[in-house]
Amino acid sequence: MTTRRRFLAAAAASLLATPALAQQTVVFPRDWLPTDVEVGPSLPAGTIYVNVEDTWLYLGLGDGMGRRYKIAVGAPGRTFSGEATVARKAEWPRWIPTRDMIAKEPEVYGPFAAGLPGGHPYNPLGARALYLYQGRRDTMFRIHGTPQPWTIGQSFSSGCIRMANEHAIDLYDRVPVGTRVVSA
Secondary structure, three states: OOHHHHHHHHHHHHHHHOHHHHOOOOOOOHHHOOEEEEOOOOOOOOOEEEEOOOOEEEEEEEOOEEEEEEOEEEOOOOOOOEEEEEEEEEEOOOEOOOHHHHHHOHHHHHHHOOOEOOOOOOOOOOOEEEEEEEOOEEEEEEEEEEOOHHHOOOEEEOOOEEEEHHHHHHHHHHOOOOOEEEEO
């Protein structure tokens, strides 16, 4: 078992044993709070750009400005890259681990094979989710909130882009279905 798998299995076990951990509050550095910043004219208004390496997500506002959010990204080799469209949005979404997630890490995801309802303290999609599609195909990648805010700023997840729940709600309220997403 890899170090990451041992860590995730231990984290899952500790969350199940200690519900208070799922409700843990994290105080972020000031520069990690959603902020409007200069991004230059290359980011069109209404486009989401994910900078995987630096763990930042930008929403183009127009006139060279963007709204910047600190994020967590997928562990190495598990991160979405390319272009997609937000084809669906959900508040307090239900979560079911993919077959691939269960096959790769049964000790982590197997206990949740039946899924978790929206709002469950262990549901990794958190308060909001933006579902990324390429054409009519679900990429299985999401931009979503998380009940594990301490993962923000890291390459941690199974591939999705995680945000603090409050930040995910802010982004969710700003983008419509059809929003273009570029991840590099």
